[in-house]
Amino acid sequence: MRDEAVSDALLEWYDTHARDMPWRVGPTARKAGVLPDPYAVWMSEVMLQQTTVAAVKEYFQRFTARWPNVTALAAADDGDVMGEWAGLGYYARARNLLKCARVVANDYGGVFPNTRDELLTLPGIGPYTAAAIASIAFDEAATVVDGNVERVMARLFAVETPLPTSKPELTALAERLTPLQRPGCHAQAVMDLGATICSPKSPACGICPVQSPCAARKKGIQAELPRKLPKAAKPTRYGFAYLAQRSDGAWLLERRPDKGLLGGMLGWPGSEWSDAPQETPPFDANWHDIGAEVRHTFTHFHLRLAVRVAAAPDGTNPRTGTFIPPSDFRPSDLPTVMRKAFDLAQSTLNAA
DNA sequence: CAGTCGTGGTA
DNA sequence: TTACCAAGACT
Numbered sequence: 001m002r003d004e005a006v007s008d009a010l011l012e013w014y015d016t017h018a019r020d021m022p023w024r025v026g027p028t029a030r031k032a033g034v035l036p037d038p039y040a041v042w043m044s045e046v047m048l049q050q051t052t053v054a055a056v057k058e059y060f061q062r063f064t065a066r067w068p069n070v071t072a073l074a075a076a077d078d079g080d081v082m083g084e085w086a087g088l089g090y091y092a093r094a095r096n097l098l099k100c101a102r103v104v105a106n107d108y109g110g111v112f113p114n115t116r117d118e119l120l121t122l123p124g125i126g127p128y129t130a131a132a133i134a135s136i137a138f139d140e141a142a143t144v145v146d147g148n149v150e151r152v153m154a155r156l157f158a159v160e161t162p163l164p165t166s167k168p169e170l171t172a173l174a175e176r177l178t179p180l181q182r183p184g185c186h187a188q189a190v191m192d193l194g195a196t197i198c199s200p201k202s203p204a205c206g207i208c209p210v211q212s213p214c215a216a217r218k219k220g221i222q223a224e225l226p227r228k229l230p231k232a233a234k235p236t237r238y239g240f241a242y243l244a245q246r247s248d249g250a251w252l253l254e255r256r257p258d259k260g261l262l263g264g265m266l267g268w269p270g271s272e273w274s275d276a277p278q279e280t281p282p283f284d285a286n287w288h289d290i291g292a293e294v295r296h297t298f299t300h301f302h303l304r305l306a307v308r309v310a311a312a313p314d315g316t317n318p319r320t321g322t323f324i325p326p327s328d329f330r331p332s333d334l335p336t337v338m339r340k341a342f343d344l345a346q347s348t349l350n351a352a
Numbered sequence: 353c354a355g356t357c358g359t360g361g362t363a
Numbered sequence: 364t365t366a367c368c369a370a371g372a373c374t
Contacts (some may be wrong), residue, residue: 045370047361047370048370049370049371050357050358050359050369050370051358051360051370051371052359052370053369053370054360054361055360055361056370087359088358089358090358090371091372092372094359096372096373113360123372124372124373126371126372126373127371127372128371132370145367147369148370149370164365188370195369200367200369201367201368228374231367261356262358296367297358297359297365298356298357298359299356299357299358336358336359
């Protein structure tokens, strides 16, 4: 089957099966000439990096309601943006989101550049996101390559070379299929297909719009593709977290440095996370072991966090962190591992 | 350029 | 319970 026939089949399927998402302009409106707001496309694509549609929806709604355009976001307080992002993960995205908004506001007059190459120069916008914004919001025939596209191409053309070695080949195949007409709809069609029918584990080939030209299906190896090189096992690290509350209700918290794990986020003072961490409380006190530990898994290690609590005497001058009054503290501003520690301490104290 | 960087859902 | 995974970017 010709590439054009495959592209046509994908587009026809998209026109009747496109998933409804808050940031999308549906195929009917798109065919009538409507293009989506670049701000909404950018916001959604950054949030969707390594993140499911289900998880993104509410964050997208809250961000766009609170900051309706890139100029408003550029003027936002850093802590407010980090707090609003809390729980979504990969916090460098939030820092880069704000950086990017300020570049667009200050250097581009609040108007997003409309080419893939220019978008690629902005913070937090890499090859995938630049192509996604250019094709979806600006109708440029840029090729989007994400995990879905890689999987669909690997199967459609039976590429048996494992990732990431096969990435250039899969990219070339995806470029070959990208049409000049409605390239953004095509990109979303392939991603929708990968997210629903051409799924990682048990693809629903029986209802696939491109089942007949699929080379992997002909060979019966679709569920085995794309092959991937094995990944290293995750080590377990240990640490201590110190939760201190003053009699006025203020909690001792610290803003983590911008670089590294949970960068820019609020957290409890704590030890290093290692095989054998040292106890490093933020001030001397009778720290109470709550007798339960937080278990949390990051991308490349497991963490077991022992939680210590103490009442901070009035006038306590901690070695690290700042006391934040209850009126300014929302547990929802915390990244998940820190919120787990808070919840655990609360439930333990309530039970006592 | 291989390692770093979150989280919640799922089999 | 564990392992894998999801619309990647940055260093």
